[in-house]
Amino acid sequence: MVDIDIDKILEKTEKMEEEKKKKQKVILISITSATVILLAIFIFFLINIILGEKSTVYYPLKSGIKFIYNKKNQSPEEWEILNKIENINNYECKILNVIDKGTFSSTQEYYYTGKKEGIIRMAISKDYGKKIKAGFKLLPARIKKGMEFKTGKIKDKIINAKVEEKETLSLPIGTLTTYRVHYKAEPYYDEIIWFAKNTGIVKKVDNVNNTELNIINMEER
Numbered sequence: 001m002v003d004i005d006i007d008k009i010l011e012k013t014e015k016m017e018e019e020k021k022k023k024q025k026v027i028l029i030s031i032t033s034a035t036v037i038l039l040a041i042f043i044f045f046l047i048n049i050i051l052g053e054k055s056t057v058y059y060p061l062k063s064g065i066k067f068i069y070n071k072k073n074q075s076p077e078e079w080e081i082l083n084k085i086e087n088i089n090n091y092e093c094k095i096l097n098v099i100d101k102g103t104f105s106s107t108q109e110y111y112y113t114g115k116k117e118g119i120i121r122m123a124i125s126k127d128y129g130k131k132i133k134a135g136f137k138l139l140p141a142r143i144k145k146g147m148e149f150k151t152g153k154i155k156d157k158i159i160n161a162k163v164e165e166k167e168t169l170s171l172p173i174g175t176l177t178t179y180r181v182h183y184k185a186e187p188y189y190d191e192i193i194w195f196a197k198n199t200g201i202v203k204k205v206d207n208v209n210n211t212e213l214n215i216i217n218m219e220e221r
Contacts (some may be wrong), residue, residue, distance in 0.1 A: 007178055025142055041083045046172070052144030058195035059119055059139055064221045074214040075102025079201075080221075086110055089132065107132075117140055118149075137161075143179055144161070151183055159185040169194060172216045178202060184200040219221055 067079040092108040100106070107162040110123040110131065118140040123131040136152040136159075147163040161183045169178050176196040183191045190207040204213040 044152070052142035052147060055119055055139035055141060055143050055195075056113060058143065059162060059198055060198060061096070061113065061119075061199050061200070063094070066219050066221060067215060068217040070216050072210075073099055074211065076216075077101060077213070088112070091120075091122055093122050099112045111138070139181070143181075145179075154185050154188045157185040157188060159189050161184055164192075167194070169196070169202065171196075171214075173202075173218050175200075 014191070030219050056112055059145060061081050063081045063083040063117045065081065069077045069079065070075055078101060080097050080099075082097055084095065086093050086095055088110050090174040091112040093112045093139050096109040096111060097108065098107045105125050108128060109121055109123045110125075112120045112122050114120070117137075121134045121136040121138055123132045124134050137149065139149070140147070140149045145163055149161050151159045151161045153159065160179055163179055164182050165180045167178050167180055176199060178194040178196045182194065183192050183193070188208065192205045192207070193201055194200040195204040199215075199218070201213075203214040206212070
């Protein structure tokens with residue numbers, strides 16, 4: 001007659017139950033993690049649809065990159081975000097330095113980025129001289145197609161802006177996803193700017209002064 005070791009059978013059974021519980025726990029954790037990730041993705045896209053995308057994605061103001069633009073009937077321009085911060089009325093601003101390649105004169109634009117306020121051009125200066133107050137909202141904190149917002153004033157007229165379209169442009173620097181924003185205050189101001197994802201301004205048309213700016217190159221310093 002064969003001896004049956006009850007203790008070993010029970011031990012083996014317990015181990016099998018423990019392994020089963022471990023596997024079930026791992027599966028449960030995996031399902032929970034996947035659910036959380038999917039929920040986060042869903043919320044992210046829902047926010048982007050309802051509120052719009054973060055404007056800083058389309059105007060990142062990242063230092064260390066030089067942009068070259070062709071300008072219709074004028075000399076090319078070189079743009080660069082400087083690696084320093086300027087305090088304008090207690091607002092920490094990044095500096096966009098624009099150089100006219102024909103005259104080598106420069107213009108500085110001082111930008112503040114706020115989570116609620118959006119991207120504001122706080123001031124402008126010529127050749128690092130006197131700063132002139134601007135108070136121009138280039139973009140709200142979030143943007144989406146059809147959004148309208150007020151940017152500032154010109155000759156006591158409010159400049160209204162509208163995010164007209166989301167476009168894909170084929171440019172010398174590559175194929176980029178852009179938002180086309182139209183700024184208007186008749187008859188003094190009529191400008192259209194294309195903002196590219198992870199790049200910034202890639203095209204600008206000024207219908208009042210009949211000028212056009214197009215990006216042709218960008219390189220890291």
